[in-house]
Amino acid sequence: MSAPPGPSPPRLTIDRSDPVHRRLDQLAPGLTATIGLHSRRFSPKLVRSRREIAHEGEPVSGIWMLRAGWAALVRHFADGRRQIEHVLLPGDPLPFEREASYPATIVALTPVTLIDLDGPWVPDAALLDAVLQRHTMATFHHLLDATARLGRQVAIERFAHLLLELRDRLRGVGLATDTQFRMPLTQEMLADTLGLTSVHVNRTLQMMRQQQLIELAGRVVTLLLPGELAHMADYPSPSTSRVAMR
Known part of the structure; x- marks a missing residue:
């Protein structure tokens, strides 16, 4: 290494x-x-x-x-x-x-x-x-999801999908609840992940907060309306999604 x-x-x-x-x-x-x-x-x-x-x-x-x-x-x-x-x-x-x-x-x-x-x-x-x-x-499978996010989803849909994926993967190893987890990614890192500019990242996060979809307190993300986020991002429900290891 x-x-x-x-x-x-x-x-x-x-x-x-x-x-x-x-x-x-x-x-x-x-x-x-x-x-x-x-x-x-x-x-x-x-x-x-x-x-x-x-x-x-x-x-x-x-x-x-x-x-x-x-x-x-x-x-x-x-x-x-x-x-x-x-x-x-x-x-x-x-x-x-x-x-x-x-x-x-x-x-x-x-x-x-x-x-x-x-x-x-x-x-x-x-x-x-x-x-x-x-x-x-x-x-x-995660890379296929990332391809779909970058290729067909608008910024707020990309964010919703990524946040739900991170929650599910972290929940599988005991580092998240159904609605909350720590996310140490900076806006620059989010921009590089989602194919956006840092300005667009900031604007989208503010929009999601204003619409009361999420809360951000330091590095802690709270999903206020996870069902709405899943609908917005076409994210699979627990009954159809792959196991929590994702």
């Missing part, structure tokens, strides 16, 4: 409330017990905000998972612009395949903590390969 080494943090354990534990339970029920996840002590890697974690084309080494903080798959352009193609949340694996290269550059949007699940203590490498396959399919 291309991130420069930071200070050596203390080794940590992963309990049942940890986002990594919750995500693994979604991706492969029973795996945490099989590999004895909570009996291990991991050496975390810390990466500062806005630092590169892995570069596009860099070979995968280890099964790194995001334990804390937010990161993103990004594409940079020669003139300095960038597109955030997919936001990575606590509990998400970084690689898509063990014997492959990273398909996009991964950047820390906030300070992040990473842990590597790979090691001789895993009884069968195929167990983690199955996790990565399911993670890859979930990410594929």
Whole structure:
């Protein structure tokens, strides 16, 4: 991984409330017990905000998972612009395949903590390969949603869809309720995710607040009318949506 080494943090354990534990339970029920996840002590890697974690084309080494903080798959352009193609949340694996290269550059949007699940203590490498396959399919669906957002939805619809997706994914790892979650994305990051200018982002957020669709208090987002937001964004209902890991 291309991130420069930071200070050596203390080794940590992963309990049942940890986002990594919750995500693994979604991706492969029973795996945490099989590999004895909570009996291990991991050496975390810390990466500062806005630092590169892995570069596009860099070979995968280890099964790194995001334990804390937010990161993103990004594409940079020669003139300095960038597109955030997919936001990575606590509990998400970084690689898509063990014997492959990273398909996009991964950047820390906030300070992040990473842990590597790979090691001789895993009884069968195929167990983690199955996790990565399911993670890859979930990410594929998110990328399809992002294509639809950018291609056919207006700004307020894009926002509504993204906020609902983030809520559902965070709720799956115990970091959101039905109506509230912390979102550390700046207006610049939102602009790069939604294909808008920062001015348009600010204007759209103000409109959503004025229409009493959402509340913003610091980094906390409250969805005041989640049903209206889902209708506006053509967001799937819980009975038809993919599982909460999205």
